[in-house]
Amino acid sequence: MxxxxxxxxxxxxxxxxxxxxxxxxxxxxxxxxxxxxxxxxxxxxxxxxxxxxxxxxxxxxxxxxxxxxxxxxGHCTPTFHHHSIDGVRALLGGERAGKFIRLQINAADRVGRLIRDHQIECEWVQNGYFMAAHTPRALRRLEAKAESYNAAGQETRIISQEEALRMTGMRHQYGGWFHPQGGHLNPxxxxxxxxxxxxxxxxxxxxxxxxxxxxxxxxxxxxxxxxxxxxxxxxxxxxxxxxxxxxxxxxxxxxIMRVFVAATEPMPELADRILPQNTTVHDGRGDIFVYKRDGRDRIVVSMFPHRRRGRDPDFTRRVLTDRLRWLHPETPASVRWDFIWTGELDMQxxxxxxxxxxxxxxxxxxxxxxxxxxxxxxxxxxxxxxxxxxxxxxxxxxxxxxxxxPFYMRHGPRLALRWWALRDRIGERLAGAPAPPHA
CATH class of the missing domain: 3.50.50.60 (FAD/NAD(P)-binding domain)
Incomplete structure (x- = not known):
């Protein structure tokens, strides 16, 4: 069992x-x-x-x-996790691919309609999704992503480093990709x-x-x-x-691949500096750090367990605090993480x-x-x-x-996580870009 x-x-x-x-x-x-x-x-x-x-x-x-x-x-990002839109077309083929792509890229609007039509109480906010570029090369990849999603009927855009800072308060980024349909909720x-x-x-x-x-x-x-x-x-x-x-x-x-989620204490005093437009934010790395605000102005973060991270509670809190402070220096060093929990993903x-x-x-x-x-x-x-x-x-x-x-899936997700972390470091060193703590 x-x-x-x-x-x-x-x-x-x-x-x-x-x-x-x-x-x-x-x-x-x-x-x-x-x-x-x-x-x-x-x-x-x-x-x-x-x-x-x-x-x-x-x-x-x-x-x-x-x-x-x-x-x-609680993130609702109407995108594809791994494949490009062209990659999904190649996987599913023809008219079927078109149907699934339309469903997925309009999914956040679908969620919003369900919530409104049935008056669901779940802290729904649809203020967009921002994926940062952590290197100049990553920004070029995001430009291609924006082009493909817009060709499929979306209205996404690349935003500058300065606009990204105003929107999210995030440091150490080179601009990024903004998808206005993204949202978040209490799942x-x-x-x-x-x-x-x-x-x-x-x-x-x-x-x-x-x-x-x-x-x-x-x-x-x-x-x-x-x-x-x-x-x-x-x-x-x-x-x-x-x-x-x-x-x-x-x-x-x-x-099964596990992911952990953590939530800070309420920090309403920082709401105008950390995620001031209440977007959902991805720091752009393959070794993800994705976060949002909940209805009480807690910062809710998701990451994959990696070595001690996600398994050692004290070390995990230190990693979370250091990464959040690196992106948002106004975060107090004494920030309290009130909740840390784990969930399982059915990875294909x-x-x-x-x-x-x-x-x-x-x-x-x-x-x-x-x-x-x-x-x-x-x-x-x-x-x-x-x-x-x-x-x-x-x-x-x-x-x-x-x-x-396939048999290799028993180890594939964990190996992929290690590869993403290594790729992040190589890309940052080649670009002369700063790397986050514990990278």
Whole structure:
């Protein structure tokens, strides 16, 4: 059994709007569609299906948002994590690529509409996303990125070092790329709000109801839980990195990669100097340092664990403080980190979500690869289309045979992290650019 990180350690658990009043499944019920997983993908699928008039039952093993959907950093960046837009076209091909690209690059606006339409209380802010250039060469790469996103219909722009300083307060950058659609939110509050919206539309949602091995019988799927079962014509498994062992190999289709998130004490006195326009900011390095402000003016930062970082609490706090002060010297040396927590990512080699066929009328989705808020939210469109009978050839993602992730993925993500850190250092030395502490 996979050992998942503690859930109640996060800032979001302490600050999100209350969870909807849901209970465990204690009966045998029928539905058109059974959705397994109470994260963004499952919740937006249930919501879309209920809006379309379908009968839907959602099963969550723990509580709504228990997985990555309740413990991520809350960034909503409508971009691709690893591939260029042309790279995504090469991966998916033709009309399908165009559909998925349109969904992803407009995902933040989609999230904003869901929040407004269903009055979700989740600290939603859409003031843009800024990716810094930490070397002049990095700025040239970002110029190419801006050109490709704008060619796809976006209105992004390259901003100067001076404008970036006014927008973010960040030092040690050479300007960067600004995407005005980017946003951020309280991710657990968003999850809970989606669940409340789905139930209001007629979906039935159950917590503390882990799904057992589904059985195909009489042309339908029967999904058992400890005290009940759902029988449905269609089955969608949307458990991502938090898939339980035994789900017909679903948990073998990705490699778990951990990320940690930390939040400072509230610092309203510095809000006009650290992220004065309340944007989401990426420092531009492959060894990421991505941060934003929450509703109480805490600085919320995400990084990957690396050697002692993320494992030794005192050392991790020192790294976080030193990096934040390097970027923002006005940060007090005594800044307090009130929350540090960890989450799991379902990393795919292609870093694009994958739909797997589990049998007739059943699919699984995994591989969000750290793009939870935007990508999980648009997957509800794709999965609901599949469940309502759209031809698979018309979906924005292909439905593939279930297969395990390549062997090298067991070590690939960790090796990639080391390579990114080395590449950052080499680039900075060649450019004569300063390197951050602990790089």
């Amino acid at each position: 996979t050992d998942f990180s503690p859930f109640a350690d996060s800032l979001w658990y302490a600050s999100a709007a209350p969870a909807p009043d849901l209970g465990a499944l204690e009966d045998e019920i029928e539905a058109d569609v059974c959705v397994v997983g109470g994260g963004y993908s499952g919740l937006t699928t249930a919501l879309r299906l209920a809006e379309a008039g379908a009968s839907v039952a959602l099963l969550e093993a723990e509580e709504i948002g228990f997985g990555g959907s309740g413990r991520n950093a 657990l509050g968003y999850s809970r709000g989606l669940a409340r919206a789905a139930v209001a539309m007629g979906a039935r949602a159950f917590i503390r109801s882990p799904a057992g091995q589904p059985i195909r019988t009489g042309g339908k799927w029967r999904v058992p839980t400890p005290a009940g079962a759902v029988t449905a014509e269609r089955l969608i498994v949307a458990t991502g990195a938090y898939s339980r062992d035994g789900w017909s190999g679903v948990e073998k289709t990705f490699q 080699r292609k870093t694009i979500p994958r739909l797997y066929r589990l049998g007739d009328g059943a699919v699984a989705v995994t591989g969000l690869s750290g793009r939870g808020v935007p990508t999980g939210s648009i997957l509800g469109d794709v999965l609901s289309e599949w469940a309502l009978g759209a031809p698979e050839t018309e979906l924005a993602l292909p439905v593939e045979p279930l297969h395990a992730a």
